[in-house]
Amino acid sequence: xxxxxxxxxxxxxxxxxxxxxxxxxVIFTYAMNAIAFxxxxxxxxxxxxxxxxxxxxxxxxxxxxxxxxxxxxxxxxNAILGTIIMVIIGSILSIPTGIMTxxxxxxxxxxxxxxxxxxxxxxxxxxxxxxxxxxxAYGVIVLVTKGFSAIAGGFALAxxxxxxxxxxxxxxxxxxxxxxxxxxxxxxxxxxxxxFRIVVTTAIPGITTGILLAVARAAGETxxxxxxxxxxxxxxxxxxxxxxxxPVLIFNxxxxxxPEKSQLVWTTSIVLLGLILCVSIISRLVIRQRRIK
Amino acid sequence: MANSSDDSNLGDESFNLxxxxxxxxxxxxxxxxxxxxxxxxxxxxxxLMSWVIFSEAxxxxxQFGLGFLWGKDWDTGNQIFGALPYIYGTLVSSAxxxxxxxxxxxxxxxxxxxxxxxxxxxxxxxxxxxLIAAIPxxxxxxxxxxxxxxxLEPLQKWLANTFKWIPLFNTEDPSGTNMLTAGVIxxxxxxxxxxxxxxxxLMAIPKExxxxxxxxxxxxxxxxFRVLLPSGFSxxxxxxxxxxxxxxxxxxxxxxxxxxxxQISASLLDPAYTIPSVLxxxxxxxxxxxxxxxxxxLGLILFGLTLAVNIGAVLLVKWVGRKNK
Numbered sequence: 374x375x376x377x378x379x380x381x382x383x384x385x386x387x388x389x390x391x392x393x394x395x396x397x398x399v400i401f402t403y404a405m406n407a408i409a410f411x412x413x414x415x416x417x418x419x420x421x422x423x424x425x426x427x428x429x430x431x432x433x434x435x436x437x438x439x440x441x442x443x444x445x446x447x448x449x450x451n452a453i454l455g456t457i458i459m460v461i462i463g464s465i466l467s468i469p470t471g472i473m474t475x476x477x478x479x480x481x482x483x484x485x486x487x488x489x490x491x492x493x494x495x496x497x498x499x500x501x502x503x504x505x506x507x508x509x510a511y512g513v514i515v516l517v518t519k520g521f522s523a524i525a526g527g528f529a530l531a532x533x534x535x536x537x538x539x540x541x542x543x544x545x546x547x548x549x550x551x552x553x554x555x556x557x558x559x560x561x562x563x564x565x566x567x568x569f570r571i572v573v574t575t576a577i578p579g580i581t582t583g584i585l586l587a588v589a590r591a592a593g594e595t596x597x598x599x600x601x602x603x604x605x606x607x608x609x610x611x612x613x614x615x616x617x618x619x620p621v622l623i624f625n626x627x628x629x630x631x632p633e634k635s636q637l638v639w640t641t642s643i644v645l646l647g648l649i650l651c652v653s654i655i656s657r658l659v660i661r662q663r664r665i666k
Numbered sequence: 667m668a669n670s671s672d673d674s675n676l677g678d679e680s681f682n683l684x685x686x687x688x689x690x691x692x693x694x695x696x697x698x699x700x701x702x703x704x705x706x707x708x709x710x711x712x713x714l715m716s717w718v719i720f721s722e723a724x725x726x727x728x729q730f731g732l733g734f735l736w737g738k739d740w741d742t743g744n745q746i747f748g749a750l751p752y753i754y755g756t757l758v759s760s761a762x763x764x765x766x767x768x769x770x771x772x773x774x775x776x777x778x779x780x781x782x783x784x785x786x787x788x789x790x791x792x793x794x795x796x797l798i799a800a801i802p803x804x805x806x807x808x809x810x811x812x813x814x815x816x817x818l819e820p821l822q823k824w825l826a827n828t829f830k831w832i833p834l835f836n837t838e839d840p841s842g843t844n845m846l847t848a849g850v851i852x853x854x855x856x857x858x859x860x861x862x863x864x865x866x867x868l869m870a871i872p873k874e875x876x877x878x879x880x881x882x883x884x885x886x887x888x889x890x891f892r893v894l895l896p897s898g899f900s901x902x903x904x905x906x907x908x909x910x911x912x913x914x915x916x917x918x919x920x921x922x923x924x925x926x927x928x929q930i931s932a933s934l935l936d937p938a939y940t941i942p943s944v945l946x947x948x949x950x951x952x953x954x955x956x957x958x959x960x961x962x963x964l965g966l967i968l969f970g971l972t973l974a975v976n977i978g979a980v981l982l983v984k985w986v987g988r989k990n991k
Contacts, residue, residue: 394885398885398888401885401887401888402885402886402887405887405890406782406887408773409773409776409777409782410773410777410782411773412769412770412773412774413770413773413774413777413778413791415770416770416771416773416774416795416857416861417791417794417795419798419806419809419814419854420794420795420797420798420801422809422813422814423801423805423806423809423813426809426812426813427805427809430812469704470704470707470708471708473700473701473703473704473705474704474705474707474708476701477701477702477704477705478705480701481698481701481702487705490709491705491708491709493980494708494709494712495708496976496980497712497973497976497977497980498708498711498712499976500908500911500912500915500972500973500975500976500979501712501715501915501969501972501973502914502915502916502917502942502968502969502972503915503917504915504917504942504945504946504965504968505715505719505915505965505968505969505972506715507945507949508719508722508945508949508961508962508965509714509715509718509719511722511949512718512719512721512722512962513714513718516722521950532711532715535708535711539708563690563691563693563694564694564697564698565690565693565694565697566690568697589800590800592802593800593801593802593803593804593805594802595802595803595804595917595918596803596917596918596942596945596946599946599949599950600945600946600949600950603950620802620804620918623804623805623808624804624807624918624921624922627804627807627808627811627922628811638808639808642805642808645802645805646801646802646805649800649801649802650797650800650801653797653800654797654800657793657796661793
């Protein structure tokens, strides 16, 4: 009661209660809005600029015969072949290991000590710099076989792909409802039958997108290939000889004075970027949709 | 009749309810072993990696010991190797990257997690920023050299001319490839990590906290600064640490942009060198022995650095998760 009387006499309290926010708080709100949106806009510029510039500079040089010519003849056929071969070697090594480890994490040890150790190691592996993986592959393959080779490059890519595959496999297996596992077990399915016929079969789309994501990442890796697969201007002589790849082509020729070669670099970029963005956009969209469900 | 068929069924060896001796049982055991075997392989990869790099570095470790860490000379001809300029370059370029990436990443995380924009637009912005992570490092480097440096160079020249008295910008006529350029590009590259993880952290904060703050009369930004950021603080710190780990190990773009000159200079507009860059530039042509050993030693240092940062981030996330339970 007394409060009402006071407020009638105290004009300032009335204005404070009835007016919108004080000026400094309004200014603060608008300033922070401006900063946040400004920074977000700033974050979008590089990506759009990269896409635009690569497209504009690369599209004019794109000719179909480049796909069948080697770098030495101003094509990138041998680099495409090299990238494909090394990604295949990487996939052969990492996909079985990755899927099995993912199954281990999701089906066998959800929360025991070994599983949490494996999960911890996997997340550590994700953070290992790719160039360090290259040093590792150099020690394991190049020093043993005494030569730079596609196999060494493929091995390095396998180590890079492994944690991506493990984590996405685990995620997509976790999405399968437990009731399906119970139903299979109740019908007399063994662990193997339950895991492979029910759980993994249902999760195949998720696992596939994970593998695609890993492949996209591996295809763009340069650092571990510079001193494992090295590079070759001409077609590679075999799995045990130096092999060209698209990213290393860009790195080796980016400041080449020859205008044809610098055009080749931009054209290679548009092919590599197009390939990687297509794969990763599709797989990200699929993963996102599954997660929302 | 029915009785006899039951009997035959029960007498059948293959009809085994406990399944201890059937083919399926052994198959199942084999499968379990196989799964464990592959999980062990994954663990072994990390330990094998540490061991292999260590043994490659052994000649240099024996020769230089820990003095390698603060040796300043890198002379391939005289077989004298010191890591300090590379460690300095790696740490400083990553620090610049974090300095730029944290505020911008937080802005993106806030814009895409709070209700500033309609949901569809928010998803698109988050998606587009995450897409930067998919672009190969070497293509970002290429773009930076031909597109970004020409834009940045006048600004750097102006900085050098106007603020010469600040040691940070004290360079005569800076060229485009220097520590600052590399740091800014690194910031762009680690932005997706920073933004995506901070976004997840902010989205995980219960809605009640927001509503409570708003109900007490807080504006949106007061809620963000006084409620959301403090309660998500440790998650955001671990996001920054993961981003830092990325920045420390990033190779290609930095190699193309940092100028590759092994010196320790206070000016950010001077060229520098990082551990991944020197590995990328010298490893393929290095002589076996001390040179490879020194490079592997650098690799080991980098490995240790990123391992420490990443383990720290993972442990922080775990610790926060346990606390929230």
